[in-house]
Amino acid sequence: MTLQFDTLLRGLRLKVTPQRLAILEILAGESTYLTPEEVWNRMRSKSAKAGLPTVYRNLEDLSECGVLIKIVHPDRRLYYYFCPNGHHHHHFICISCRKVEDLTFCGLDIIDKEVRKSLKGAVVSHLMQVYGHCKECLAC
Ligand SMILES: [Zn+2]
Ligand SMILES: [Zn+2]
Ligand SMILES: [Zn+2]
16 A cells, blocks of 8 residues: 555644554555454554554544544444545445445435425535445355
8 A cells, every 4th residue: 555644644634643554554454344443453463552442532533534434334333444535435335244345326416406305405415325245245
């Protein structure tokens, strides 16, 4: 991964700390989503030391700034995922193997029209995560 995480953090006016860099490196190196405990476990094998509460707080800060994607899973646990693609898109989340795939279909046009028509309001932003089983998991 050639991403410059320190530049990324500075660009968002976030303090660059060894913990934040380690968290980003760990999540960017995975094609799956991880729990805070799993991130913390992987950090212990790196030089950046942090307690679990610090990891929780940093994951939360990074997801609030949009650097990480927070996954509110149907199993009611929280997971975090790093997607390098900056443009607006959504994610298809496999609940069997934890793979995350970019979904180019957005659907905002339809929702915006519906909000204007039936609620007489206007959409500013939206969040959508789609859960299911990926192609490989369906073939098993
Ligand atoms: Zn899968
Ligand atoms: Zn993505
Ligand atoms: Zn969208």
